[in-house]
Amino acid sequence: MNRIRVLSDDVANKIAAGEVVENPASAVKELLENALDAESTEITVEIKSGGKSYISLADNGTGMSRDDAVLAIERHSTSKIRSASDLEKVVTLGFRGEAIPSIASVSRFSITTCERDALIGTFVKVDGGKLVNVVEVGRPPGTTVEVRNLFYNVPARRKYLRSVEQEAAAICRLVDAYALAYPGVYFRLVHNEREVLLAPKTDRMEERLAKVLGKKTAEQFIPFRYEEKGVVAWGFAGHPSVTRTNRMGQLLYVNNRPVVSPPLYYAVMLSYKTLVPKGRYPLAVLFVEIAPEFVDMNVHPTKKEVRFKNEWAIRDIVLRGISRALKEADLAPHFLSDQYEKPVEAKGDFEKALARHSEPKAPGAWRERESAGGERMSRQAEPETEAELPMKMRRRSSLRFLSQLSDSYILAEDEEGLVVVDQHAAHERVLYEKIMQGLKGGSCPAQRLLLPTTVEVSSGESFVLKENAEFLRRIGFEVRPFGERTFIVEAVPPFFLMGDIKKAVHDFLTAAQESRHERDSEREKVLVRSACRSAVMAHDRMKAEECEALLARLMSAESPHTCPHGRPTMIKMSLKEIEKRFMRR
Amino acid sequence: MNFTAQKADLVSALQKTHAIVASKSTLSILANVLIETNEGKLVFTTTNLQVGIRCESPANITAPGATTLPARFLFAIVRELPLGDVLVEVNDENVASIRSGEAFFRLLGISKEEFPKVAEFEGKPLFSMPQKSLKEMLRKTSFAVSREDPRHFLTGMYFSISEGRLLLVGTDGRRLSRISHEIATEEGYTGNFIVPIKAIEELEKMIGEDGDVHVYLSGNQAGFRLGTDLLVSLLIDARFPDYEGVIPKTGAVTASLNREEFAATVRQAALVTSEQSSSVKLNFTSNELVISAHSPEVGEARVVMPAKFSGEPLAIGFNPTCLRDVLNCMDEEEITLQLTDSVSPGVVSGEGSFLHLIMPMRLPEGEI
Numbered sequence: 001m002n003r004i005r006v007l008s009d010d011v012a013n014k015i016a017a018g019e020v021v022e023n024p025a026s027a028v029k030e031l032l033e034n035a036l037d038a039e040s041t042e043i044t045v046e047i048k049s050g051g052k053s054y055i056s057l058a059d060n061g062t063g064m065s066r067d068d069a070v071l072a073i074e075r076h077s078t079s080k081i082r083s084a085s086d087l088e089k090v091v092t093l094g095f096r097g098e099a100i101p102s103i104a105s106v107s108r109f110s111i112t113t114c115e116r117d118a119l120i121g122t123f124v125k126v127d128g129g130k131l132v133n134v135v136e137v138g139r140p141p142g143t144t145v146e147v148r149n150l151f152y153n154v155p156a157r158r159k160y161l162r163s164v165e166q167e168a169a170a171i172c173r174l175v176d177a178y179a180l181a182y183p184g185v186y187f188r189l190v191h192n193e194r195e196v197l198l199a200p201k202t203d204r205m206e207e208r209l210a211k212v213l214g215k216k217t218a219e220q221f222i223p224f225r226y227e228e229k230g231v232v233a234w235g236f237a238g239h240p241s242v243t244r245t246n247r248m249g250q251l252l253y254v255n256n257r258p259v260v261s262p263p264l265y266y267a268v269m270l271s272y273k274t275l276v277p278k279g280r281y282p283l284a285v286l287f288v289e290i291a292p293e294f295v296d297m298n299v300h301p302t303k304k305e306v307r308f309k310n311e312w313a314i315r316d317i318v319l320r321g322i323s324r325a326l327k328e329a330d331l332a333p334h335f336l337s338d339q340y341e342k343p344v345e346a347k348g349d350f351e352k353a354l355a356r357h358s359e360p361k362a363p364g365a366w367r368e369r370e371s372a373g374g375e376r377m378s379r380q381a382e383p384e385t386e387a388e389l390p391m392k393m394r395r396r397s398s399l400r401f402l403s404q405l406s407d408s409y410i411l412a413e414d415e416e417g418l419v420v421v422d423q424h425a426a427h428e429r430v431l432y433e434k435i436m437q438g439l440k441g442g443s444c445p446a447q448r449l450l451l452p453t454t455v456e457v458s459s460g461e462s463f464v465l466k467e468n469a470e471f472l473r474r475i476g477f478e479v480r481p482f483g484e485r486t487f488i489v490e491a492v493p494p495f496f497l498m499g500d501i502k503k504a505v506h507d508f509l510t511a512a513q514e515s516r517h518e519r520d521s522e523r524e525k526v527l528v529r530s531a532c533r534s535a536v537m538a539h540d541r542m543k544a545e546e547c548e549a550l551l552a553r554l555m556s557a558e559s560p561h562t563c564p565h566g567r568p569t570m571i572k573m574s575l576k577e578i579e580k581r582f583m584r585r
Numbered sequence: 586m587n588f589t590a591q592k593a594d595l596v597s598a599l600q601k602t603h604a605i606v607a608s609k610s611t612l613s614i615l616a617n618v619l620i621e622t623n624e625g626k627l628v629f630t631t632t633n634l635q636v637g638i639r640c641e642s643p644a645n646i647t648a649p650g651a652t653t654l655p656a657r658f659l660f661a662i663v664r665e666l667p668l669g670d671v672l673v674e675v676n677d678e679n680v681a682s683i684r685s686g687e688a689f690f691r692l693l694g695i696s697k698e699e700f701p702k703v704a705e706f707e708g709k710p711l712f713s714m715p716q717k718s719l720k721e722m723l724r725k726t727s728f729a730v731s732r733e734d735p736r737h738f739l740t741g742m743y744f745s746i747s748e749g750r751l752l753l754v755g756t757d758g759r760r761l762s763r764i765s766h767e768i769a770t771e772e773g774y775t776g777n778f779i780v781p782i783k784a785i786e787e788l789e790k791m792i793g794e795d796g797d798v799h800v801y802l803s804g805n806q807a808g809f810r811l812g813t814d815l816l817v818s819l820l821i822d823a824r825f826p827d828y829e830g831v832i833p834k835t836g837a838v839t840a841s842l843n844r845e846e847f848a849a850t851v852r853q854a855a856l857v858t859s860e861q862s863s864s865v866k867l868n869f870t871s872n873e874l875v876i877s878a879h880s881p882e883v884g885e886a887r888v889v890m891p892a893k894f895s896g897e898p899l900a901i902g903f904n905p906t907c908l909r910d911v912l913n914c915m916d917e918e919e920i921t922l923q924l925t926d927s928v929s930p931g932v933v934s935g936e937g938s939f940l941h942l943i944m945p946m947r948l949p950e951g952e953i
Contacts, residue, residue, distance in 0.1 A: 441881070445864055446947035447759050447904065448928060451826050476947075491947060494863075494904065497758060500735040 004068040021102045023161060024051025024150055025170035030099035031145050032178055035059035037092045040142065041201065042186040045175055049192070050167030052150060052158075060142040063115040066122040070134060072100045072111070073126055100145075105129030106157070107150045113143040128153045172196055176212045177251055177258040180285060183208035209236060209285065217242065217283065222329040226321025231290045231314060233321040238283025240275040240326070240562060249283040254295055256287065259306045264288065267315040271322035274432075274525075275559065277566040286318065327558055399551040401544060410547045417574035423542065425563035426554045431495060431532040432564040433557050435475050439524070446476040446491040453489045453501045454482060461509045462487070468512055471524065475531055479505070493531075504531065529564040586622060586650025586675040590642060592666050592685065598642040599660040601814060602631040605638055605787060606656040617653035619700045622646045630703050631656055636784045637703035637817040638791075651697040652679045662690050704817050706801035706808040712746060712770035713799045716811060720792045722753050722764050723785060725914045725939055730782045731757035738823040741779035744800075744807075746770060754828055755782075760907050761828055761942040762914075779825055780807055784818035791816060832942060833932060836923030838869055838896035844920045847874075848912040850890045854878045855905035857886045864902040864946040869894050869924075878905070901927045902946040911941045 021027050028045060035043050038061025048054035064072065103109060104126040114121030121139035125132040151158040161167060168191050179187040179199050189197040199211040210218040221236035238249065252264045264286060272282045296307040308314045399412040399419055410421040438444030457465060462485050465472075472479050476493030489501050496504070511530035512523075542550070554560050554569065563569055579585045599618065607615050612634075619630040625646060630639045652675045663671065666685040675681045679694035723742075731739040734757065743754040749772070752765040788809055792798065801808035809816045854865045854876040868875040874892035879885040901924055912920070917935040924931050927948070933941040 437881070443947070448930075448944040448946065450756060450758055450761055450831055450930060450942060450944050451828075478947075494946065498731065498733050498735075 004064070004071040021099075021106060021150075022157075023170065024055060024167050025174050027051065027055055027103050027107075027147055027150060028057065028171050029174055030103065031055070031057040031147075032175070033092075034099065034145075035061055035143070036178070036182060036185070038062045038143065040185065044188040044190070045171070046190040047168065047171055047192075050162075050164040051147075051171050052161060052164065052167060053148065055147040055150065056144060058142065058144040060140070063118070063141050063143055064111075064113045064122070065115055065118070066134065066136075069111050069113050069122045069124045070131070073104050073124065073129075073131065074101060101129070103147055103150075106154050107152065108148040110146045111143065112137060112139050112146075114139040114141050116141040173248075174258075179212050180208060180251060181253050181256045181258065181287070205236075213283075213285075221283070221285070222325050224321050224325030226317065226324065228317045228320070229313065231288065231317050233286065233288050233318045235284065235286040237271070237322050237325050240272060240282055240566070241568060243276050243280035243282050245280065247281050250281060251285045253285075253287045254297075254306050255289060255292065257297065257306075258304075260304045261306055261308075263308065263311045263315045264318060267318035268322065270319050271326060272566075274529075274564045274566055275326065275562045280566075284322070286322075288314065288318065290314070398555055401548045401551055404542060404547060407542075410542075410551065412551055414572075417572060417576070417578060419570050419572050421551065421554070421570045422563075422568070423547075423550065425567050425569040426550055426560075428529075428532045428563040428565070429557055429560065429569055430550065430553045432528060433559075434495075435493070435528045435531065436525075438476075439474060439528075443474040444476040445494055446473075446478060447494045447497060448478075448491045449489065455479075455487050455489060455502050455505045457485055457487065457505070457509065459485055461485075461513075464509055464512050465505070468508075468527070471527065472508070475528060477504075477508075477531070496531075507533065525564075532564060586620075586652060587648040587673065588622065588627060588644045588646045589670050589672050590627060590644035592663060592668055592671050594642040594644070595663045595671060596660075598627070598629045598640050599656070599663060601640045601791060602629045602638045603656045603660045604790065605633050605636050606631050607633050614653065614695055614699045614701070616655055616657070617695055617700070618656040618659060619651065619653045619697055619703075621651040621697070622649040630700070632701055632703050632817075634701060635781060635819050636787055638787065638815070639703060639817070640814040650675065652681065652694045653697055653700050654679075654681055654692050654694040658692060662692070704803060704806050704808065706803060706810065706815070706817075709771075710799035710810070711774070711776075711802045712751060712768040713797045714751065714766065714768045716792050716796050716798045717794050718766050719798050720789070720794070722751075722766055723789050723792070725764050726753045726755040726762040727782065727785050727789060728755075728910050728914060729757060729760050729762040729941070730755035730785070732782060734758070736823075737821050738779055738825050741781045741821040741823075742785050743777065743779050743825045743828075745777040747775040754825070756828065759904070759944045760911070761831070762911070763828070763832075763938075763940045765938045776802070777825065778802065778807060779821040779823060780818055781821055784816065788816050831930065832940070833923065833925050833929055836896070836925055836932060838894055838899050838922075838924040840869060840874065840892050840894035840922045840924075841919055842874070842890075842892055842922060844912055844915060844917060846890055847920070848909055850874070850876050850888045851905050851908045851912070853888045854886045855909075857883045858905060863905070864948070865905045865908070866900060866902050866948055868898075868900045869896075870898050896924075899924055899927065900948065901931065902948040903931065903943055904946055907943050911943065915939070 021030070024047065028047070028051060032043065032045070035057060038059060040059035040061035042060045044058045046054070046056045046058075100111075105128065108128070109126040111124045112121060113124075118141075120136050123135050123137040125134075151161070162170075172189065172191070175187060175189045175197060179185075179197065183199075183202050183205055186201045187197060187199040188195065197212070199208060202208055206218060206221075206223075209221060217238075218236075220239035220242050222239065223234075223236050225232070225234035227233075235253075243249075247265055250265060250268055252259050252261055252268075254261065254264075268282070268284050268286065276282050290308070294309045296309075299305045299307050399414050399421070402411040402413055402418075404423075405411055405420070408423060410423050410426070412419045412421060435444055462481070465479060465487055466481065469479055476491065476496070477489060478491035479487050479489050482488040487505070489505065492499070492501060507530045508527060511526050514526070561569055576585070602618055606618070615633060617631075619628075621628045621630070622644075623641075625643065626641045627644045627646075628639060628641050630637065632638075662683060666688060669685065672684040673681055674684075675694065679696055681690075681692045681694055683690040683692065727742060730742055734740050736758070739756060739758055743752075745752040745754070746768070749767055749770060750765045751768045752763065754761065754763045756762070791811055791814055793811065796812055799810040801810065805820050805822065807818055807820055809818075851865060855863070855878055858865065858878050858880050863878065863880055865876055865878040868877065869892065872891060872893070873889055874894075875887065875889050877885070877887040911933050915933075915935050921934050922931060923934070927945055930942040930944050933943065
């Protein structure tokens with residue numbers, strides 16, 4: 001049965017032109033997508049020297065007939081689309097018909113393939129794009145593509161390849177990314193004859209997550225699923241206490257295709273706003289499912305970038321999905337947990353993949369990871385179109401006050417063990433939510449001052465202060481001009497009585513100037529944060545009742561586990577961890 | 586140094602002095618009490634460098650001398666001893682042997698040379714007045730003083746002396762208490778100083794009903810002599826603000842209220858307020874005072890009490906804790922509340938010189 005046809009020029013031209021194969025990883029990507037499009041359930045990738053000298057990808061997919069296998073080497077030959085209108089609703093990973101010929105033209109290339117019901121398979125050998133020979137061979141159903149000496153005939157390209165480790169890491173990241181999207185497919189990656197990834201088929205997404213990102217990291221993920229207007233956003237939101245310095249820990253998928261998408265990154269960032277510190281990026285595995293006609297995959301030859309028809313709507317859906325999950329989850333980081341002791345174990349950071357490749361390890365070194373299946377995870381999170389993803393909702397426990405440490409921290413206990421609360425951060429969170437709630441209802445309470453304080457500002461700042469006077473009034477500060485550059489503070493929020501008013505005004509001005517160009521709602525949050533911060537600095541030594549009140553208010557806050565600036569408000573040490581430390585376990 | 590003293594006398598002296606002993610000071614000598622002998626008496630001194638307390642107790646001194654011993658341990662030990670004689674012997678190494686009945690203790694002390702000097706006040710006091718009167722004045726003012734504030738002058742009690750009267754003012758920025766009383770002082774003397782609230786709190790514990798208090802001033806320290814006890818405090822080095830300017834001269838509304846009823850009504854209305862920062866609304870209408878409160882998380886309250894008042898109807902918000910604090914410190918059956926408008930201070934007064942200002946809180950918008 002022949003399925004492959006050469007596309008008409010019309011179709012071919014519609015497809016954005018460009019080089020597909022830039023490096024070994026992009027070659028692997030094309031081959032991987034072909035294998036997945038061919039309904040494979042087992043994929044083994046083997047590379048040597050970071051893919052520079054050897055790449056082989058073997059699958060158990062549909063395979064190709066002898067004629068298809070030969071035709072596949074010609075440019076723009078594909079089985080995936082037929083006419084330009086098909087481009088509008090691409091459902092397969094590949095569709096351009098460029099990959100195989102591109103790779104074949106710059107390497108010593110071979111295909112061994114056999115259709116499912118065929119008795120005999122085909123072996124096609126190509127050298128620098130020229131067909132060398134076609135012979136009949138025996139092979140179980142599926143296809144093996146071998147790529148040797150990539151770019152052997154393009155010295156310029158070869159010269160610009162990165163180091164073996166870097167190329168290997170890129171391939172590893174890539175295979176990891178696809179392995180996450182296809183938990184029902186067995187993935188195996190071998191580099192220089194050492195197994196780097198072995199992910200058996202599973203119907204449990206958590207299990208796959210644990211295999212790919214490491215068990216410890218996977219345990220920190222909070223599953224979410226949210227559907228609106230026919231768009232489904234689901235996946236796993238990383239714990240805010242585990243962050244990276246770049247976005248490499250954020251894996252985005254649109255219709256199961258790994259993508260790079262600024263609006264989606266932005267949505268993830270917004271969901272974690274106030275939960276992670278500035279300049280840090282949380283981990284996230286995000287799948288967006290959307291009707292193919294609302295998304296354009298054909299922006300870039302590598303198909304990495306996508307464009308949505310309604311970018312803002314998608315962004316908001318993702319934002320709502322993740323924020324909701326984060327609000328419901330128990331976000332207090334556990335200290336003394338293994339991720340702090342042995343950070344290398346917390347894979348997920350793909351830079352670690354590099355270490356995996358470059359450091360020689362005992363043969364058994366990775367076995368441990370393989371067996372690190374998610375036994376403890378019993379949640380069924382594989383999304384189904386109808387079924388609601390069962391949320392792991394831990395009930396918010398209350399904290400029992402124990403003592404105050406060094407006038408800065410409150411020691412408390414919950415049913416799991418010891419909880420150390422940063423009283424400033426906790427206070428900030430409580431105030432922040434209080435003010436934000438007050439703002440919704442119009443304005444917050446204000447206590448008038450018996451002895452109003454005067455504050456002197458620069459002439460530039462006086463404009464900013466006048467501009468923001470109404471907003472300040474709403475959050476409880478009544479500030480009135482009192483001469484050229486002097487202002488008089490006549491009322492403050494009740495909780496601010498012991499605060500340093502002058503400092504608060506100056507902090508507020510700084511925040512107002514820095515956030516000038518942000519959207520109003522964002523700017524307000526920044527300003528309220530600055531007000532809260534100045535309020536809590538003063539009150540250090542607290543009575544037991546005050547501590548208790550603060551804990552109760554904190555636990556009834558919407559996001560009790562971080563301060564508005566994203567630092568944690570509490571860390572936990574479970575009894576288990578304590579017992580471990582005392583070597584009772 | 587050797588002495589024999591009654592357990593009860595020792596306990597009473599140590600109790601007074603041990604309150605200000607720092608529990609976790611970096612200076613270990615501050616955890617100790619200085620014990621000196623002086624003509625048939627023992628003199629105990631403690632200090633935390635801001636506040637110092639000195640008191641005396643009778644004893645049978647067999648060998649004069651001085652040493653310092655850990656205050657908390659000494660107090661704990663003496664308190665546990667049976668009633669009767671306690672024999673204390675301190676050797677040259679500052680090791681104290683304490684004997685009483687069958688009990689024997691040995692306590693390690695530190696040389697008295699290391700103990701910081703606590704001022705002595707000799708000569709004529711700045712002024713004198715009955716302890717009872719000062720106690721009363723402090724009770725009506727100290728609660729209004731701020732316990733913590735970057736503006737240091739708010740964390741102390743303002744003492745002002747002029748025309749033979751002592752004026753005390755305490756404020757935390759949202760309320761202010763003022764009271765005055767005549768004193769015995771040098772004619773024509775005028776002056777003022779600010780005593781930290783930490784020292785005032787100790788003074789309130791020590792001050793009694795009988796006898797006079799003599800107040801001394803020397804450099805940046807003030808001394809309060811109560812019989813044989815002495816409290817010494819550093820002063821707050823700041824200028825007290827012009828509080829008189831903020832006292833309204835006349836009020837638009839003058840209400841005469843039954844103090845206990847008013848306090849009870851405020852307490853009832855405040856039951857639905859969840860936090861200290863909340864407010865209650867006072868609404869003066871014809872012969873009635875309606876006190877109401879609401880909090881979004883809890884609910885609402887509305888309580889009515891009869892009130893005699895002059896002037897136009899007025900609504901004003903106050904912090905209920907502030908209202909109750911002032912009502913609780915007063916003794917009169919009827920009190921006067923003067924109001925100007927909803928943003929100016931309310932003035933609470935009784936029969937004497939006592940005056941209390943409370944700043945209003947902004948009422949939530951849209952509320953009638």
